[in-house]
Amino acid sequence: MAINALPKQVKLVEVGPRDGLQNEKETISAEVKIALVDRLSQAGFVNIEAASFVSPKWVPQMATSTEVMAAIARKPGVLYSALVPNMKGFEAAVAARADEVVIFGSASEAFSQKNINCSIAESIERFREVAQAAKQHKLRLRGSVSCAFGCPYQGAVGADSVADVVQRLRDLGCDEIDIADTIGVGTARQVQQVFERVAREFPLAQLSGHFHDTYGQALANIYASLEVGVAIFHSSVAGLGGCPYAKGATGNVASEDVLYLLHGLGIATGIDLDAVVDAGQFISRHLGRKAVSRAGNAIAARRAAGA
Numbered sequence: 001m002a003i004n005a006l007p008k009q010v011k012l013v014e015v016g017p018r019d020g021l022q023n024e025k026e027t028i029s030a031e032v033k034i035a036l037v038d039r040l041s042q043a044g045f046v047n048i049e050a051a052s053f054v055s056p057k058w059v060p061q062m063a064t065s066t067e068v069m070a071a072i073a074r075k076p077g078v079l080y081s082a083l084v085p086n087m088k089g090f091e092a093a094v095a096a097r098a099d100e101v102v103i104f105g106s107a108s109e110a111f112s113q114k115n116i117n118c119s120i121a122e123s124i125e126r127f128r129e130v131a132q133a134a135k136q137h138k139l140r141l142r143g144s145v146s147c148a149f150g151c152p153y154q155g156a157v158g159a160d161s162v163a164d165v166v167q168r169l170r171d172l173g174c175d176e177i178d179i180a181d182t183i184g185v186g187t188a189r190q191v192q193q194v195f196e197r198v199a200r201e202f203p204l205a206q207l208s209g210h211f212h213d214t215y216g217q218a219l220a221n222i223y224a225s226l227e228v229g230v231a232i233f234h235s236s237v238a239g240l241g242g243c244p245y246a247k248g249a250t251g252n253v254a255s256e257d258v259l260y261l262l263h264g265l266g267i268a269t270g271i272d273l274d275a276v277v278d279a280g281q282f283i284s285r286h287l288g289r290k291a292v293s294r295a296g297n298a299i300a301a302r303r304a305a306g307a
């Protein structure tokens with residue numbers, strides 16, 4: 001039976017400090033966030049989404065982003081990324097010395113309104129100014145497409161709608177574009193079809209898969225994405241997360257689980273799984289609950305048993 005060759009190397013972008021923590025109700029201190037980011041860079045992640053410069057009225061947990069970015073121990077070679085919805089966010093990200101800014105749009109009109117309070121077309125107009133400023137500052141620019149596999153408000157989302165937003169983000173000059181399953185509803189074949197469609201608009205090598213694990217499909221969807229050549233994925237340590245504007249959506253796929261899968265497939269990541277398990281246990285202790293990572297918890301239990 002012919003099996004497609006999988007990528008030999010994958011870039012894993014750790015989004016726990018941003019996507020993971022943004023939905024936490026209790027305020028987490030900047031010190032804990034800083035320690036988390038530093039543990040993740042020490043574990044070997046070369047791209048960490050560490051901050052979000054959005055309205056603190058909309059996402060209060062991210063209000064410490066400036067403090068976090070000021071105090072992390074920046075490791076050479078690591079890109080520290082920040083979400084920016086508009087020029088106000090962009091200016092804060094530049095002042096905080098973000099290495100990459102992330103503009104975030106949606107393939108669903110309804111989600112665009114709920115998440116950033118404007119239509120898809122209006123969001124692209126806001127992002128145009130941000131994109132130009134990013135180029136002037138020689139900052140890396142990433143674009144994110146939410147609800148690429150389904151929307152909590154409008155239901156089905158077609159691959160052509162995803163491709164349309166990808167085209168617009170490409171035209172703004174994005175260096176990388178994330179195809180996001182905000183509510184974790186996508187399934188393996190659908191994921192392959194969407195990537196095959198958007199790869200007609202933007203180089204596959206610069207597309208990433210951002211999977212939430214609400215329906216337990218994230219690892220299968222990552223494997224399906226690998227089969228069609230995707231080699232960048234997002235994950236959250238301890239499976240942290242959820243989106244404040246996607247009720248019921250759970251966290252991103254856990255970094256520990258993705259690393260266990262990738263390393264088992266012989267795919268290089270440059271990341272030390274044991275150190276990520278430690279980071280997952282650290283943040284879970286602070287949140288007062290067990291990590292949502294099957295591999296992380298299994299490794300921690302094996303250690304506790306002295307095996």
Ligand code: HMG
Binds near residue numbers: 059088115117
């Ligand atoms: P708005 O209310 O339409 O904007 O919000 P506005 O321009 O009218 O401003 C309202 C107030 O917000 C003003 O303050 C502004 O100064 C302030 P006031 O005068 O009332 O005191 N403001 C800001 N403050 C700080 N930083 C800023 C900023 N901009 C305005 N950058 C806005 C529009 C986009 C700002 C708002 O809707 C917002 O902040 N939304 C954030 C949504 C968000 O962060 N969602 C979660 C991240 S996306 C996600 O998780 C999905 C992803 O993971 C992929 C996936 O899984 O799908 C990326």
Ligand code: MG
Binds near residue numbers: 180212243
């Ligand atoms: Mg997300």
